[in-house]
Amino acid sequence: MTHILDNPIWNGLNTGNKLLAYGSENAKYLKRDVGIFAGLKTNSDSDLEDLLAFLPIQSRVVLFSPTDIAIPAGWGMTLKKSIFQMVYQGQPAPLVGDHEVIPLQDKDIPAMLELTALTKPGPFLPRTIEFGNYEGIFCEGELIAMAGQRMQPDPYTEISAVCTHPDHTGKGYAARLIRSQIRSITAAARIPFLHLDLDNTVARTLYEKLGFQTRRQILVYVLEKES
Numbered sequence: 001m002t003h004i005l006d007n008p009i010w011n012g013l014n015t016g017n018k019l020l021a022y023g024s025e026n027a028k029y030l031k032r033d034v035g036i037f038a039g040l041k042t043n044s045d046s047d048l049e050d051l052l053a054f055l056p057i058q059s060r061v062v063l064f065s066p067t068d069i070a071i072p073a074g075w076g077m078t079l080k081k082s083i084f085q086m087v088y089q090g091q092p093a094p095l096v097g098d099h100e101v102i103p104l105q106d107k108d109i110p111a112m113l114e115l116t117a118l119t120k121p122g123p124f125l126p127r128t129i130e131f132g133n134y135e136g137i138f139c140e141g142e143l144i145a146m147a148g149q150r151m152q153p154d155p156y157t158e159i160s161a162v163c164t165h166p167d168h169t170g171k172g173y174a175a176r177l178i179r180s181q182i183r184s185i186t187a188a189a190r191i192p193f194l195h196l197d198l199d200n201t202v203a204r205t206l207y208e209k210l211g212f213q214t215r216r217q218i219l220v221y222v223l224e225k226e227s
Contacts, residue, residue, distance in 0.1 A: 005085060005193060005215065006066040008153045010039030016152025020130060027051035029061060033127040037062045037151070045072045048223075055225050062123065063221040071223065079222035081197075084204065087156075088182060088192035090211025101180045104134040104146065111143040112136070119163035134161070135180055137173050145173035147181055157185045159194045162203075174203075178210055 004011045013021035013028040020035075021028045027050040029038040038061040040047035051061065052074045060078070063069065071077050104112060109129060116124035134148035145168065150160035159181045164173050185192045194212065196203050204214075 004153050005087070005156060006218075007039065007043070007064070008085075008151050008156070008158065008193075008218075009037050009062075009064050010041060011153030012151035012158075013039045015154040016157070017131070023054055024050050027054070029054065031127065031130070032059075033125050034130050035062075035125060035128055035150075036060050036123050037064075039063070040065075043067070043069050045070055048072050048075060052225060057225055057227050059225045061223050061225075063223065065219045065221065066216070068219065069221060071221075074226055075223045076226050077221060077223055079220065081220050082217045083195050083197055083220055085215045085218045086194050086196070086204075086207050086212040087215045088186075088211050089213045090182070092186040097183065098176050098180055100137055101135050101176060102138060104129065104136045104143075104148075108136065108143060112146060115143055115146060115163060115165060116161060118165065121161045121163040124161055128161070131160075133181070133184060135177060137177065139168065144168040145177060147174070147177035149181065149185070152190075155190050156193050157188075157190045159185075159192055162194075175206060175210060178207070182210070 020031050023029055026041045026047045029051065038051055040063065043065045049072055109126060113124065131148060131150050134146060136143045136146040138144065145164040147162040148160055149157050151158040159178060162174055162178060182192050194207065
C-alpha cells in the first residue's frame with residue numbers, strides 16, 4: 001500500500017493545502033507567488049502533460065516522487081536529486097513556549113526573503129508566508145533565524161525554511177525553532193515531517209536528536225516548461 005508521504009505534494013494539495021491549489025484531477029500546482037511546487041496523481045506522462053497545459057512558458061515546478069519519472073516533451077529538467085524524508089517519532093512537545101520565538105507577519109516578508117536568499121533553505125517567494133505558522137528569532141531588530149510549515153498531507157505537516165544567518169550559527173536557534181514547530185503541530189494532533197539534502201549531516205544529526213527518524217529517500221525534480 002502506498003504511503004501518503006510517498007507523494008506529499010499531491011496529497012497536500014488535495015488536503016491541508018487545497019486552498020492554495022489549482023489544477024485538475026490529475027495535476028495540481030500552487031499559487032505561483034506562494035511556491036513552485038506541483039503534485040501529480042500518479043507521476044505519469046499524462047499527468048505531466050496535464051500540468052503542462054496549465055502553466056505559462058518558462059514556468060518552473062518542483063516535483064517529489066518515490067521513483068523515477070519519465071519526462072515528456074515540453075518539459076526541460078534542470079535538477080534531479082535524492083533527499084531524505086524524516087518523520088517525527090517523539091512525544092508531543094510541552095506546551096510551554098519560547099518567548100524569543102516570534103510569529104512572523106507580512107511586515108517581516110522583506111527580512112524573510114533576505115534571510116532565505118542568503119541561506120538557501122529551499123524555494124521562498126513573496127507569498128510563501130501563506131503556508132502559515134512562520135516563526136523567527138530577532139537580534140537587535142534583525143531576523144537571524146526562522147522556520148515554518150509547508151506541505152500538509154493529512155495528518156502530516158512539513159517543517160520547512162529552517163535557516164540561520166551565518167553570523168549566528170551554532171547558538172541553538174534552529175533547535176529552538178524546530179521545537180516550537182513540533183509544539184504547534186503536535187498540539188493540532190498532526191505529525192511533523194521534513195526533508196533535507198543527503199549531504200547535510202549536521203542537520204540530520206540535529207533532527208535525530210529532536211526525535212525525527214529517516215523514513216526514506218525521495219526524488220526531487222525541477223522542471224521548466226519549454227517554449
